[in-house]
Amino acid sequence: MWSLLSQAQFFTILSPTAKLLLARLFLFLSVLALSAARAESGGDGSSYQLGRGLAVGDTGIRFGGYASVEAGAPSPGPWEFSVSDLSLFTTWTDHAHWRFFSETEVGEALTAGGNQGLSTRNAHFELERLYIDRLFDDLFSLRFGKFLTPVGRWNLLHASPLTWTTTRPVATYDLFSKHATGLMLHGGFPVLDRRMDYAFYADLTEELDPYRSADPFNNALGSHWLYSAADNLELGLSYVNYQLHDDPSHRFNLVGVEGAWFYRRFEFNTEWVYRNGGLQGLYQGFVQGVAPLVSHWYAIGRYEYFDQVQQPAGQLGVFGLAFRPVPPLVWKVEYRIGTHNEISAPDGLYGSFAVLF
């Protein structure tokens, strides 16, 4: 637990320089929060707006990104603190048929934990996404580069300012690579007066990705289908056939289903995946509900189930609170508890602050 004692220990072990750094960090975040509170709502803007980035004149170029700070007290285990993500988005469009997007990230820019002081030793650079789209029409677009693997909703929208919990469901990353590098054909078309979005993709090479993702595909072929059954209801289906770089002796098939329902400020999300092709078939999934409380506070509850290769199936409950004073900014705190979850997702108290900028 993130007890008073461990908090006291945390501040005691910090060097004066680290304390100064930490103070500056919180000052920076406070300024961001203040800016957020003053940000004009409505979602638009031609220059800089918090949560919308900085448009560079009429060049079609826009810079933006997000930052998140996380703290956790897993049990058993030492507490941990990190500036977990500092991501920079760069987008460019020619306002005709080409669109470029990149997300570069400094992960764990600043970390502290247990008996370790504040440090930058774990900082690392990641090329999260880098692709260019050629738009032919609404039905066909071709993407080339590195992109998020379209399995479920969470992986496509995993940024901390967009999620309701600090911790991520095991099912959204454990059985497949979070990124793919290659080609994607994607688009949308009407079905029964509603929109169906689709994607077919092939992971072809790691050469485009000098900062290789954790546990990448060796190669993969996949598809994702998302049907907007109503303005507030989305249903999705995923399939991917792949080989992992770190486990080239097996070829896997993964099938996923997802659903998201929104009503006023209530939300319900679920994702389930099944993978075979290894030593055993594995199911993983979660259901999550979000309910508004007073003002900008929300209550979150989540149940997770995940088969594991060398352990009995794990189960988790996550109970959290989120404070979202303005949409680009969120404070989160949650307690996670489960069975057979010591390795994948340990019990504990977790909290974070995140902002889109």
Added chain:
Amino acid sequence: MRRLLLVLVLASWQALPWAEESIAVVVAAGSRLDKLSLDTAKLIFKRKSMVDAYGDRWIPVNLPPAHPLRRIFSLAVFDTLPEDMEEYWNEQYFQGINPPEVLSSEEAVLRFVAATPAAIGYVRSAQADARVKILLLVRSAADLGEPP
């Protein structure tokens, strides 16, 4: 709920006369397009539809979030107010897609749309003149079942 929101919007902005007038979704007068469905308009202004029937990239433009016509348009087309779409735009921003640019007035919309191929905006129907072509009329109050 839609009625309540509309009444609140109109009351708060004291813009009751606006509700009696249709909203015209307009493109340049020389456009090859002739009409548009409400569903397609919804996709265009949510940046889900990127390209028109002739392969040109849509350039949708909005009025400011607080503008009465923007609020009525948002309720009529999306069934929600502009500020309630913030989370949607956050998700799109993470995918590299930004909301439509904002122009300050209906006259600015008319000028921009008239001069920009594939641009699309909306104004009160009485404001639409020879510079633009009306593709869709959104009957702001009538469609929402409100009495004039």
